[in-house]
């Protein structure tokens with residue numbers, strides 16, 4: 001029988017909830033509910049009615065079973081670092097389940113080379129703990145990894161650190177534990193054995209792990225994950241190049257990635273590159289490099305190197321056009337030097353000019369910095385949109401995007417919207433292109449809470465600017481149609497990208513049938529993945 005959301009039902013829900021979690025694991029304060037209900041871009045007009053912060057996988061399973069038995073939707077939330085409405089409520093009364101208290105690193109298995117974690121652990125914590133053991137996961141996190149969780153990244157998939165060689169976050173996963181709507185916990189891969197379960201092999205039979213990766217939490221709540229391990233690479237090299245046009249930069253990036261020469265291969269257009277340089281001063285660079293030279297002697301092996309990067313200062317990117325940045329890792333000097341030599345040959349063949357490699361060094365020095373870039377350098381609002389395409393389709397979409405900006409230049413100018421793009425390769429066969437926008441508008445609580453206080457103080461506060469925000473909404477909508485028409489794929493589908501619209505009937509029907517088995521009343525993150 002379905003329950004109504006009446007006061008009596010709320011009382012009875014609260015009393016049963018108190019039997020599962022502690023009093024301080026339940027949040028009812030209106031300010032907090034509003035904070036939890038908006039992401040970096042979307043502010044829902046509907047606030048969650050409650051936030052619950054369980055402390056164990058078993059508590060998560062019991063909480064979602066209980067809440068959905070009242071016909072109330074439940075929404076998983078990790079670090080909250082997304083911007084596609086993946087966890088913003090679309091139905092009155094929804095309850096957000098904050099998974100960040102599930103942050104244990106359960107087992108580092110050096111013999112079988114996997115790590116098992118609870119899904120609320122941040123990428124930063126995982127990276128730091130593994131590093132102490134001389135280990136790492138192949139893909140090791142997004143830029144937002146100081147707050148972004150393993151569960152969030154696996155639920156919407158994620159790329160950056162390590163992605164040019166190892167692919168996306170999903171490719172590092174061996175098995176998952178998923179709390180389902182009915183309160184059971186599903187284990188996947190070889191970890192679902194009745195006899196001697198262990199998460200050492202993912203594709204034992206059909207890949208049930210893969211079914212839940214990138215589901216934006218529509219199929220269940222990830223509570224544990226086992227990820228592959230690699231030995232922390234002994235040697236790193238860095239390299240940066242300036243190209244006078246984007247075609248040559250993309251040609252070089254694609255070839256370097258096809259030849260598997262780099263762990264990271266990314267680029268910026270001139271606008272975004274110059275903007276990046278405005279963020280922090282030389283003082284901060286020096287501090288990063290100082291920390292780095294103490295902790296990661298392989299990245300900057302000598303004081304001379306530190307001085308070289310530091311003395312290049314902020315000027316190292318002045319006048320640069322399209323900038324490509326490379327991180328190469330390997331077991332020994334010969335391996336990385338060979339890769340570096342080939343990278344340089346490929347860049348030169350495409351007319352790239354070598355420039356100071358400070359940026360990739362700085363990025364690796366502190367992979368997970370505080371999220372001061374949640375806003376632009378002056379305090380403007382920031383939001384990216386992205387598409388993933390094969391190498392062969394990048395030039396065409398760039399032309400279409402440039403045409404779109406040209407056609408819409410009046411509205412862009414009127415609303416003082418600034419834009420540029422960043423790009424990065426993913427494994428051998430895909431490229432991510434991320435147009436990024438800045439406009440003057442009011443800040444949300446999420447910006448104020450996550451940006452360092454000392455940095456936030458220096459930023460301008462803009463009044464609410466709904467006209468520009470609506471223009472941004474339209475630009476994102478128009479661009480997601482361009483992406484769909486070019487056969488693009490996406491991470492972070494949430495409630496934004498045209499996933500449903502571009503599924504073949506057979507594939508969509510299968511997904512919906514699976515959803516119906518796992519969540520017959522569509523109470524697990526309704527609306528995400530376009531499932532209504």
Ligand SMILES: Cc1cc2nc3c(=O)[nH]c(=O)nc-3n(C[C@H](O)[C@H](O)[C@H](O)COP(=O)(O)OP(=O)(O)OC[C@H]3O[C@@H](n4cnc5c(N)ncnc54)[C@H](O)[C@@H]3O)c2cc1C
Nearest residue numbers: 078079080081082086142143149151152153158159217222
């Ligand atoms: C400054 C900045 C830099 C970024 N850099 C990158 C980058 O380099 N690469 C990249 O890919 N992305 C990047 N992102 C986007 C985003 O941070 C990542 O996608 C990140 O993985 C989100 O993790 P989260 O824990 O914050 O997830 P959330 O935002 O909390 O949730 C994301 C989605 O997953 C669902 N979800 C969360 N946890 C679970 C769970 N345990 N089980 C089931 N569903 C769950 C939510 O319902 C939601 O739909 C960046 C964002 C910011 C703000």
